[in-house]
Amino acid sequence: MADYDLTPILAPNLDRHLVFPLLEFLQERQFYPDEQILKSKIQLLNNTNMVDYAMDIHKSLYHTDDVPQDMVERRLEVVSRLKALEEAAAPLVAFLQNGNAVQELRSDKQYNLQMLRDRYQIGSEQIEALYQYAKFQFECGNYSGAADYLDQYRALCTNNERNLSALWGKLAAEILMQNWDIALEELNRLKEIIDSKSFSSPLNQVQSRIWLMHWSLFIFFNNDNGRTQIIDLFNQDKYLNAIQTNAPHLLRYLATAFIVNKRRRPQFKEFIKVIHQEQHVYKDPITEFLACVYVNYDFDGAQRKMRECEEVIINDPFLGKRVEDGTFSTVPLRDEFFENARLFIFETYCRIHQRIDMGVLAEKLNLNYEEAERWIVNLIQNSKLDAKIDSKSGTVIMDPNHPNVYEQLIDHTKALSVRTYKLVSQLLEHAQTQAAQ
Secondary structure, three states, X not given: OHHHOOHHHHHHHOOHHHHHHHHHHHHHHXXXXXXXXXXXXXXXXXXXXXXHHHHHHHHHXXXXXXXXXXXXXXXXXXXXXXXXXXXXXXXXXXXXOOHHHHOOOOOOHHHHHHHHHHHHOOOHHHHHHHHHHHHHHHHOOOHXXXXXXXXXXXXXXXXXXXXXXXXXXXXXXXXXXXXXXXHHHHHHHHHHHHHOOOOOOHHHHHHHHHHHHHHHHHHHOOOOOHHHHHHHHHOOHHHHHHHHHHOHHXXXXXXXXXXXXXXXXXXXXXXHHHHHHOOOOOOOHHHHHHHHHHOOOOHHHHXXXXXXXXXXXXXXXXXXXXXXXXXXXXXXXXXXXXXXXXXXXXXXXXXXXXXXXXXXXXXXXXXOHXXXXXXXXXXXXXXXXXXXXXXXXXXXXXXXXXXXXHHHHHHHHHHHHXXXXXXXXXXXXXXXXXXXX
8 A cells, every 4th residue: 555655745745844744644554664754754853943852753763762962962052042032032022922012003014013113112123033933933843832923923024925934834833733724714815825916926826836735635634624625726727737737646635525525516527537637647546436437437447446445545644534532533534435436336337227237236336235225225215316126136227317408408508608717717817927927
C-alpha cells in the first residue's frame, strides 16, 4: 500500500507543521519502519523552533538520554530570540490586552495607525514586531498564541503581502488546533483573496489555489458538510484546471467526495471525463473504479478495484475520520463509500441488462447471494427504481424506462447552456487580464 501513499507528493504543498499529522498517521499504520518516520520528523523539526520536541524524538530514536550539542545550542538561541521578540512587541501586546484601549480601534486602519502613534507611541516597528513574534510563536508550536496575534496583526496591517502571509499562518494554526469551523472561515477568506482580480499574477494564483486545496483536505474531511464543500471548491473550473495542470493526485479526494455524496451532483458526468482524460497522468484504485464503471463498463474490473479501494481508504490520513480521542476511524466513510459504489455498479449494470441473474449481480457487488437480495430489495423499496425480483428464476427484472425525445433535448440544452456560460466567463476574464497587462 506504500505505492498509494501520497504523503511525499502532498508534503511539498503543505506547511511543514501540517506534515506532522501525516507522519503521525503513517507511524500509527506502520507503513514504514519506525526509525524512518522518526528521522523524517527530526528533519522537519530542524527548520522550526520546536527544539524540545526534536530532543524527545532524538532520545526515542537513538535510545539515549543525551542530545547533540547543536540541539542544546539551538534551544538557547530560540529562548534568547523569543525574549527579544517578546520585548519588541510588548507595547502593542499590552495595548491589545487592554479591553478599554482596544475599543478605540476602528475599521479604518489608517486612523488606527495614527491613533496608536499619537496616543500610545506605537509605530510600524512595533506592528512588524508583533508579526515576527506571532510567526516565532507558531514555529515554537504555540498555535493558539500565534493565531491570536496573527488575527490582531491583520487588523492593523496595511501591507497586502504581509496580510496574506498572516492569513495563511492563521489558517494553519486553526487546522493544527482542529478548530474546523474557524479554519473553514479562514479558508473562505483566503479563497476570496486568491480569486480576486487584483491578485499578484496568474502563475502565483494557480500555485496558491493548489496550496489552498491541499490545506483544505484537513478541513473538508473533518467537517460535517465537507464532502459537499470539497466538490464545490475542487470542481470549479479554475481549481479543476489547477488540479489537472499541477496536482492530479487530488483527483483521489474529489472522486471519493463524488462517490460518498448522498446527492448525485450534476457535475458528475463532466468529472468522469476528467478521470478518463487524466488516466495516463494519475490513477489509483478509487479513480480506476469510476473509470471501470462509467468509461469501460468493466464490472469485473470494478469489483477488483472495490477491494483495493478499501485498502486505500483505510490507509489514507484524510479519508480516515478523526474521533475525539485523536485516533483514526475509517468506518463511517468506508461504509458510505461501498454502499454508494455498489449502487453505481448496480445502476450502470441495469442500464445495459434488462434481466439480471442474482448470483452474477451478487458477485459484481462483492456480496453473497442473500446479502445481495436484501440489498436490492431495500434499494427498490427506498428508491424509484423500476425493478422487481423474480425469486423462482433468481433474477432481477428491469422495466425499460427510456426518456422521450423532448426530455433528452432539454437535458442536452441544459448542459450546453452551462458550458456556454463557462466559456464566456473565461473569455471575459482573459480579456480583462490582457487589458490589465
